[in-house]
Amino acid sequence: MKRRDFLLTSAAAGAAALVTPSIGRAATKPGKLVVADQSEFIRNLLKASGEGEALDFELELPNFAGGPAILEAIRAGALDIAYVGDTPPIQARAAGTLLPIIATFTREVAQYRLTSRPGLVINKLAELKGKKLSYVEGSGRQVFLIEALNKAGLTLGDVELINLRVADLPDAVRSGAVDVAVLSEPFVTRLAKQVGASAVRDPEERKILPSTSYIYARPDVLADPQKVEAIKQFLPAFVKAGIWSNKHEQEWAKFYFTDFQRVSAEDTAAILEGQSPLVFQTSDEAIPHHQKLIDILYQAKSIKERFDARQSFVGTFDTLIAQSR
Structure with missing residues (x-):
């Protein structure tokens, strides 16, 4: 079996093994979760909102600069799930690695x-x-x-x-x-x-485009009951933290831009003025835009195949995301 076929088959098998998570009761104790962060966004968001305090499992948030480095780490098995921009899951799939998208968040106005x-x-x-x-x-x-x-x-x-x-x-x-x-x-x-x-x-x-980001997973992680339980805690905490940042934008901007990234108060205000709220989507809501991104890359000949976006998503955690936003 070719490497590409093996990876695609493994991803499909991992997704098929999942069922919609039961809300309110854990089937097993959550295990350690390693999540790729960028610009320490997730770390700061969980800390500023206080949502990270409720997590009762070990969470590691190694920081990365961009999707290519994250893909290398996830292929090496060093990561469980990852926060990435809109293109990395498509390029990974084009390279023969289907990494299921488990959560989507976007801003109407691009941050790029x-x-x-x-x-x-x-x-x-x-x-x-x-x-x-x-x-x-x-x-x-x-x-x-x-x-x-x-x-x-x-x-x-x-x-x-x-x-x-x-x-x-x-x-x-x-x-x-x-x-x-x-x-x-x-x-x-x-x-x-x-x-x-x-x-x-x-x-x-x-x-040009909304600022869309995804959280994708290694397929074998989604077949691990302890990892799944950890994800079922992590995603609601992350969504709630994002909603908190929308409602407390001045507090969040000071915490992240002014205090953490050392941006002046004046420049922080300018950043905030051009930033639109975070919106969290279920897989069904996210699929049309993902298909548009695939089409843009295909038409530009940056990928050789026009994929069906629906195959890039698993809806396992949709209920949790919808209930938390």
């Missing part, structure tokens, strides 16, 4: 920003033509960039792509190694203050 180097101002998306653009295959930044070019009537062939790691993007903008990179806060604000970088000014840039 097309950010130009010092001395370069981009007023319209069409001005990206011929520019050196950062390209991080397997990261959520990939599909964001492709759709930005689509909106400008451009293709990947109309620009010069510079392959970089997520961690290298701020320095690439600072040094001028790229003309434009897809960044997220606090780096957009920091680089604007420090070196005069600037976000693309075209209003259409704010309408």
